[in-house]
Amino acid sequence: MLPVFLSSGLFLGWSLGANDAANVFGAAVGSRMVRFRTAAIISSLCVIVGAVYSGAGTAHTLGKLGAVNALAGAFMVAFSAAITVYMLVKAGCLVSTSQAIVGAVVGWNFFSGSATDPTVLSKIMLTWVACPALAAVFSILLYKCIAGIIKAAQLHIFTLDGMTRWGLILAGAFGSYALGANNMANVMGVFIPVANLQPIQLFPGVVLSATQQLFFLGGLAVSVGIFTYSHRTMMLVGDGIVKLSPVASFVVVMANSLVLFMLSSQGLSDFSVSLGLPAIPLVPVSSSQATIGAIVGIGLLKGGRSIRWRSLSNIAFGWILTPLMAATICFVCLFFLQNVFQQTTFKPVSYELTSSAWDKITEEDGITQETLTQIDDLWLERFPNAAAFRKALVARLGEQPEAIRKIMFYSRRDSLRLSPKIIGRLDTKKLSEAELAVLNELSGQVFVHSWRLKEVLGEMSPLWRYSSTDEEHNKRLDAKFKYLDSKLHSQDADGS
Template sequence: MLPVFLSSGLFLGWSLGANDAANVFGAAVGSRMVRFRTAAIVSSLCVIFGAMYSGSGTADTLGKLGEVNALAGAFMVAFSAAITVYLLVKARCLVSTSQAIVGAVVGWNFFSGSATDPAVLSKIMLTWVACPALAAVFSIFLYKCIAGAIRAAQLHIFTLDGMTRWGLILAGAFGSYALGANNMANVMGVFIPVAHLQPIEIFPGLILTATQQLFFLGGLAVSVGIFTYSHRTMMLVGDGIVKLSPVASFVVVMANSLVLFMLSSQGLSNFAVSLGLPPIPLVPVSSSQATIGAIVGIGLLKGGRGIRWRSLANIAFGWVLTPVMAATICFVCLFFLQNVFQQTTFQPVSYELTPTAWEKLTELDEIKQETLTKIDDLWLERFPNAREFRQELRDRLGKQPETIQTIMYYARRDSLRLSPRVIERLGTEKLTEAEIAVINKLSGQVFVHSWHLKDVLGEMSPLWRYSETDAAHNKALDAKFKFLDTKLHIQEPDGR
């Protein structure tokens, strides 16, 4: 079934290639500085490379927004995003796959009753608004530097021409890399938790993880989009919308790429943290909007006369319209998929303040006694989904998003059973033998909460303990626990 369900993601990838690659190479191809074939080959390779090597950062953020936990659900999320993109492109709106996919995930959250984390959602929305502004700032800065350098260097008109060609190709390659890194999560992100692919060893030392395989497929879909459809959009970008000098288009592509790269590079984010700055949010953004931001930046530098303010209004319109439309389509389609086609679109997640959860909450410093008194009556009551549980908590506690988040984390029922047969089948691909040996000691036990398993394993062995200093170890541990969750999870009867 996997290929059938993946098809919607591939469709979304195709439309990403058809539309967004034009932002990167449009000016170069449109002005005939670079041939379409060169642009298409460079762009395809770099998109695939970027997706496979830095694509996971933004995928994590999307995963935090809503973890789509059934294959049919993931199919519909990607499908409704793709339909939204297609319809809005037809209607000549400035559309972004990032906004469509976020809308669709929120639509899934609504349908499945999962809670949408307002902190993550607001982080994503803020980044969307910041993205064009950031691109404008970058383009102003780059333009000033490059124009100054060119004037100082006094290059021959043909030398400048040759350098600009090279520059456009390099900037296009960098832009495609950044596009793959930043936007591949849109295309394939929702399939990561549900598509259980085995790692493939191409040759010793080079192993393609499941995520990388998915991103490679997505990258291929993007390439097909570039080769089959992007020529037209490139000519449109190059000729129609704005007339830029080749040097200015180089600046625009660079500014766009830098923004996309910045918002998808885990390394850069870690570097910012090491300097004592807040981490850079890794959020999929719209490359079309970054491009328009960069062009507006250059327009402002030249006195702001040539700026078409309508295109800015169009961006703001896209921020609202695209997600709302995608969410609506997703919700409606999920309803049909579940009730007419009898597909599992989500695995229900229930919540309960079990004795274990209650005990843990009393131990926590951040949860005060009065809070516990207020939610006392919820003790042992089971809620079928996050939305209802959160509503009850809100009714009792008022506006305390962080406390509610904590309580929800500890009350979530994951129902993990460590049966000897399942433990046997865990295999040594993702876990070491020593780690499995620790798990084996717990054989036969049932854990209602995933955090409880984490705590118990952590107490039993340092292998399963989170480190206070080693971020890489913690990340690997997160991935291992996620793997355990999927393997040990047992379906509770009628979702309760």
């Protein structure tokens, strides 16, 4: 059934190509500086490369918003986002795939009883405002710098024309790479926890992980969408809001590319932290919003009189409608998928303040004795889902998002069983023989909480223990725990 369920992700990828992926070349095609076929070929190739090699960063943020834990549920989340984008594109709206997938995930959260983290949701929604604003700022600064350079250099018009054309091509290639890196989480991110694909070795030294395989398929779907349906969107972006000169078109493409790259680069985020600055949020954002913001920035720089405000208001309306429509479609379709077609759209996750969870909560910074007293009546009461538990916590603690997040983390019941069969199936390329030997010592044991398994493994061996100085070791250990967690959670599905 995996290919059937993945079809909705491929449909969403096609929708992304039809609507968002073309935006990195929309200004270039709209100004007639680059032919559509040339733009489509370059964009398709660069999207795939960006998705495969840099697409995993933003998937983590989307996973925090809602951890879709059943394959049928992931299918419907992707399908709801895709059908929303398709319907609005057919209606002539320029929509955001990022907003569609976020709305669909929130719809799944409501249906499954999962809690939507308001901190994560607000961070994502903030980028919907910051993305076009940042692109507008970039476009204004770039336009002033480039205009100054051109004036000082006194280039011949034919020389300037040729340089601009190549600049548009290179900026579009960079933007397409950034788009694949930033937006592929929208297309295939919900399938990462549930697809359970095995790594594929293409040739010695080159291995495609399960995530990279999903993102490669998504990149192919985006490419098909670019070739089959993106020309109309390119012309709307490039010619429907402000008439752009070739140089202004280059500025728009470059501003869009910089915003997408900045919000998807793990290396850039780490560099920001090393300078003592806040980490740059790795959030999937809309290339449509970035492009529109950049175009409006150029229009404002020229006085704003040339901006077609009616077209802009129609686009803004589409951005508001998209997440609401996707959430509604997802909720209704999940009901039919589960009750009519008898598909498992989510696996219930219960919450309980067990004795071990209580002990960990009391050790946490920010959890006061007053907080513990307020939730004392919840001791050993089991809640059927995150939404019910969160409601009970909010009723007692009010709006204390950090304390509630910690309490929910330690109270989640995972019931991980380390059976000899599942340990024997673990990939020796992901876990060393020594690491597997430690796991074998725990064979037959059941851990109510996944964090408790991590603690016990760390107590048993330094191989499973986090380091206070070695960040690379910690990153590798995070990947190993993520792999182990996915295999232990999948054993119920395959009957192990």
